Amino acid sequence: MxxxxxxxxxxxxxxxxxxxxxxxxxxxxxxxxxxxxxxxxxxxxxxxxxxxxxxxxxxxxxxxxxxxxxxxxxxxxxxxxxxxxxxxxxxxxxxxxxxxxxxxxxxxxxxxxxxxYLPGTTISKAPLTPQLLYETGKTAARMDKVLQEMKHPHLSILQRENFIWSLSNVILLEGYIKVLDGDPLQEVVKSIINQYKTSVIPNRSNFRKCINHGDFNDLNVLVQPDENDGYRISGILDFGDMNSGYYIHELAITIMYMMMEHPDPIEVGGPVLAGWESILPLNEVEKECLYVLVLSRFCQSLVLARYSVTLHPENAEYLMITSRKGIHILQKLWELGKEEVEKEWFQSAAQFSDRK
The missing domain is CATH 3.30.200.20 (Phosphorylase Kinase; domain 1)
Structure with a gap:
């Protein structure tokens, strides 16, 4: 940055x-x-x-x-x-x-x-039905599972120790948080970083390691109409943020970005989670940390977009796309609290899986 x-x-x-x-x-x-x-x-x-x-x-x-x-x-x-x-x-x-x-x-x-060139439109332009969200979670999990089998002489380069967009490096945001001076959002971001320090970092040894795409967002996933009047995933773009991380990071990133495009963002987590767990069921510690990791990704997105605008004011419109919507969703998730949000996500995921 x-x-x-x-x-x-x-x-x-x-x-x-x-x-x-x-x-x-x-x-x-x-x-x-x-x-x-x-x-x-x-x-x-x-x-x-x-x-x-x-x-x-x-x-x-x-x-x-x-x-x-x-x-x-x-x-x-x-x-x-x-x-x-x-x-x-x-x-x-x-x-x-x-x-x-x-x-x-x-x-x-x-x-x-x-x-x-991959055909299709970005998922941001498609109606995010529960079925499409399920497919999105499933595709993200399949991708990370395949990447885990990959061999390459330079694989260690994906460690990317101080990579600011890695969910392993949320505390690096403290160096950028002054861009929120005077904004009430700053206190929320500080509180989330503290929760990350107390609840995620001590538990990381129980996360399963993998290689993350790292940016499975609403502009990097392409879809095309399918034969059932719905949509199927036709493309995954932009591997620029690939890094060594954990399966749970990819899931948190996927949920966060799909929330950006949904009229009722809280409903996104359940179907994405159900799709993910159809390939890679979470362990208890991963489940426990999902809420804070989703919020942490919102913080990365908001703080770093605001910082990038100070460097590239001419590109402000593109840089702030995620930021503008994200502020309201982050505040809503924070107000609802961990227990309420997790209950919605995990109950909805269980119901969705039962219907499959």
Missing amino acids: SAKRAKPNLSQSQASEMVKRLFGLTPLEMRPLPSYDDQNFCVAPVEGGEYVLKIMNSEDSKNHALMEVQTYAMSFLHQNGLPVQTALPTTSGELMTLEEIDCGDGCQKYLVRLLT
Whole structure:
């Protein structure tokens, strides 16, 4: 989370030239896609098909080994039947390439990949029926279970000790909390961080370890209509936050982001939990910590979005999407309290599973 994390800003003609030169494809159409701190273009070449040109920010581009593991993980998940993008090799056979580009303020090095395009719309645009929420929980659990089987020589790089978005590092938020000065939300966030310290950290040794996607959010999950007038999951995007964590972290992240898109957010937890437990039942300690972990993810999202706006005011609208909705949901969850929320989630999950 630093100003050095320079977001690339290529012109369309620069991006088009790059696709021709690196991948031997001639773009017929190109359109920009939204992104947090990278730059993405949807590319439709004359040769057919659709792709996403992904240009990583300059800071992440320095970590070649991490990008290599992420790209490999996508391929591994794809081979195991999950709807994930894969990288197209360059004309010289590389899955990613480091390019020196001048976006208007001097040359910087950016890692570039061309990924397959996945059809569908983001789950944020679909009606979140209990069935779709169940599928979302189930897919997140399947993904982490498959990732746990993955072997790679650089796997240890996913430890990412001070990675600010890891749910293992919630206490790092204390270094950013001053962005909430004067906001009544600051006291709520401080209280949640304290609950995290007293109830999550001492129990972590009982969580089951795994590799997390780490950002299974409402803009990173794609859906398409199915034959039953509902929706099915057609894509999982953006492996930039992958890290070594715990199964319960992925579940908490999934619940939190699905709550953002639901007219009655409290109802989300049950079906997502039922879907998750159809693949990976929780142990008692994991159940006990779920509420605080969901709230902790809200805190990460709100505090870091507010901080990012101070660095990139021009990108405020995109950065604050989650934040605006999230404040109200976090306050509601906090007011209801752990006992009330857990009762709703776990009873609803049990009823949902009984109907299956």
